[in-house]
Amino acid sequence: MINAASAQPVFRALADPTRREIISMLAVSARPISDITDAFDITRPAIAKHLRILEQGGLITVEVKGRERINRLNPQALKAASDWLNYFEAFWDERLAKLKEVVEDKK
Amino acid sequence: MINAASAQPVFRALADPTRREIISMLAVSARPISDITDAFDITRPAIAKHLRILEQGGLITVEVKGRERINRLNPQALKAASDWLNYFEAFWDERLAKLKEVVEDKK
DNA sequence: ATAATATAAAACCTTATGGTTTCACGTTAT
DNA sequence: ATAACGTGAAACCATAAGGTTTTATATTAT
Numbered sequence: 494m495i496n497a498a499s500a501q502p503v504f505r506a507l508a509d510p511t512r513r514e515i516i517s518m519l520a521v522s523a524r525p526i527s528d529i530t531d532a533f534d535i536t537r538p539a540i541a542k543h544l545r546i547l548e549q550g551g552l553i554t555v556e557v558k559g560r561e562r563i564n565r566l567n568p569q570a571l572k573a574a575s576d577w578l579n580y581f582e583a584f585w586d587e588r589l590a591k592l593k594e595v596v597e598d599k600k
Numbered sequence: 601m602i603n604a605a606s607a608q609p610v611f612r613a614l615a616d617p618t619r620r621e622i623i624s625m626l627a628v629s630a631r632p633i634s635d636i637t638d639a640f641d642i643t644r645p646a647i648a649k650h651l652r653i654l655e656q657g658g659l660i661t662v663e664v665k666g667r668e669r670i671n672r673l674n675p676q677a678l679k680a681a682s683d684w685l686n687y688f689e690a691f692w693d694e695r696l697a698k699l700k701e702v703v704e705d706k707k
Numbered sequence: 708a709t710a711a712t713a714t715a716a717a718a719c720c721t722t723a724t725g726g727t728t729t730c731a732c733g734t735t736a737t
Numbered sequence: 738a739t740a741a742c743g744t745g746a747a748a749c750c751a752t753a754a755g756g757t758t759t760t761a762t763a764t765t766a767t
Contacts, residue, residue, distance in 0.1 A: 501617050508615035509725080510608050513684075520688055527743065539726055541745070546724095560734040560743050568691035575689070577620075578682040581627055584675035616755085634713065646756055648715070653754095667713045667764040 503574045506550030511535070512543050516566060519553060523565035610681045613657030618642070619650050623673060626660060630672035 506512055515529060526544060530537045544564055547553045551570035556563040583590050613619055622636060633651060637644045651671055654660045658677035663670040690697055 500620070504611075504614050504620070507611050511725090513607070513611070516688075520691060525743075526745095535725085536727065537744080538728085538746085542725070562744070566691065568688055571685055571688050572692045575682060575685040578678055578685065581623075581675055581678050582682070584627060584673065585679040618755090632713075642755085643757065644714080645716085645758085649755070669714070 500573055500577050502550040503552065503570055504577075506547050506552050507574060509543065509546075511540075512547055515540075515543060515547065516552060516571070519564060519566040520568075523556075523563050525561045525563055529564070607680060607684050609657040610659065610677055611684075613654050613659050614681060616650065616653075618647075619654055622647075622650060622654065623659060623678070626671060626673040627675075630663075630670050632668045632670055636671070 507516075511533065514533075518524065518529060518532060526537060526540055529544075530540045533540060544553065544555075547564075548555065551573075552567055553564050554567050556565060583592075614623075618640065621640075625631065625636060625639060633644060633647055636651075637647045640647065651660065651662075654671075655662060658680075659674055660671050661674050663672060690699075
């Protein structure tokens with residue numbers, strides 16, 4: 494399974510609803526912070542802090558372009574969290590659970 | 601996509617590494633709090649708080665059995681988080697991304 | 708009946724989190 | 738050269754989060 498400790502910055506980044514909305518937004522297209530701020534009711538510095546946490550989790554990368562900084566989604570980091578969760582897929586998927594049972598009984 | 605707001609209690613529950621370890625533990629078998637506490641370096645009340653948050657996220661259910669309370673993993677709730685993440689799968693999966701491109705260009 | 712067990716609940720403490728306002732700084736346009 | 742723009746950084750604040758110790762309560766075993 495994906496290491497629980499290494500997944501920490503990603504899950505931490507995913508914990509806030511504003512950050513998850515930012516992720517959805519950046520999935521459509523990369524944007525500078527002012528664009529993102531316009532879509533929310535909070536101030537730019539607040540958004541800036543969210544972006545920093547997303548960056549620490551590896552969820553976005555920043556491309557400096559003149560006085561603008563383009564924030565771009567890095568979906569690979571999302572995959573890390575997905576992998577952690579999918580480890581438990583057998584527990585929620587009836588068919589996989591059955592298969593698991595059979596395989597484990599065989600030995 | 602899974603609503604960002606409704607996913608909140610789940611992602612909140614997943615944000616803490618101790619809680620994720622508890623999830624891993626309960627995936628093996630349902631356990632009372634004392635069992636869980638033995639596996640960590642923190643006090644029982646601290647574990648109790650984590651269990652409450654897991655319960656609020658729908659990640660565990662509690663079965664009262666005499667003076668014991670058996671904590672049992674509810675994998676369905678994990679699936680909700682997985683679903684939210686998998687919405688972005690096309691962004692990290694090269695093949696899916698290509699397919700998406702083709703489909704969207706067609707219209 | 709009494710002791711031991713399994714747990715919850717309350718009160719408290721420290722640090723993290725999410726937000727704000729204010730100020731500073733490099734880049735672009737006039 | 739100067740004004741406007743896009744942004745970062747610092748200082749500050751209130752509340753949430755994660756932990757502790759202490760106290761209380763119901764259930765089981767002797």
